[in-house]
Amino acid sequence: MFELNFVWNGHSILFLILAVCIISGAVFMLHFSKIIHMVVSLAFTFIGLAGVYVLLEAEFVATVQILVYAGAISILMIFGIMMTKHDQLEESPRIQWKGILAGVGCLALFGAIFFAIRSTSFPSIPAVGPLAEDNTLELGKQIFTAHVIPFELLSVLLTVAFIGAIVVAKHDAEEKEVAGSATREEAE
């Protein structure tokens, strides 16, 4: 059932190298003790994933991946760490069996998915040419014709989310200021 008909060519070797980078970044994320090191190792994983997207002829998505994930989200996470506690160490879970139980559950989930992937016979499609001559151009046409309503909804959602984020993060500071001035007035 598990015949591994892995073909050795340039594509698969490049895929293997990138996969090793991605998985090692993710595993080091679990293993490091300093939170800032975890974020940097996960940024490594995100860049590796961008490489895999290039292998899959998704150049525009790879660019967005580097800009949004490796750039914006990593920096946002580092902001989050700096705004909370600086040199925090990740403690090991208090209850050891909880971690073991989670590990066993994740391994079981992986086993189930792996079994499903290996026992499925994917229909071998005829080798077609590249998906699009100009990836970005074709993607733009798709987004702005067939998917324009989801696109507009998404822009509304992004606006709402960012305004909401500012309100949530700022709300408390203003309240504290009001409370501080109230106590100052009381003291006077």
Added chain:
Amino acid sequence: MSSMLASYLTLAAILFCIGLYGVLTKRSAVIVLLSIELMLNAVNLNLIAFSKYGVVPSLKGQVFSLFSIAIAAAEVAVGIAILIALYRNRGTTNVDEFNELRN
């Protein structure tokens, strides 16, 4: 060709399981958010792999993954904002200590 699809799906499954383990065991809320990002990335990888090697190869999978990246960015912004508000109120980012709803 289809063997490559199985390899990509396996890589995505490994990433998803590592992310799930991180969500379940890590104690810092920042790392829990990052692990959720890792799981979302695994799903994106599946979408793009199927857009190339699926039964009907088309660009639709890449459009879907772009939308999901935008949703992930919004989610992280709101998550970090909630985290900072919680830190101001509680003085900690340890997810074990956020248990106001318990009693």
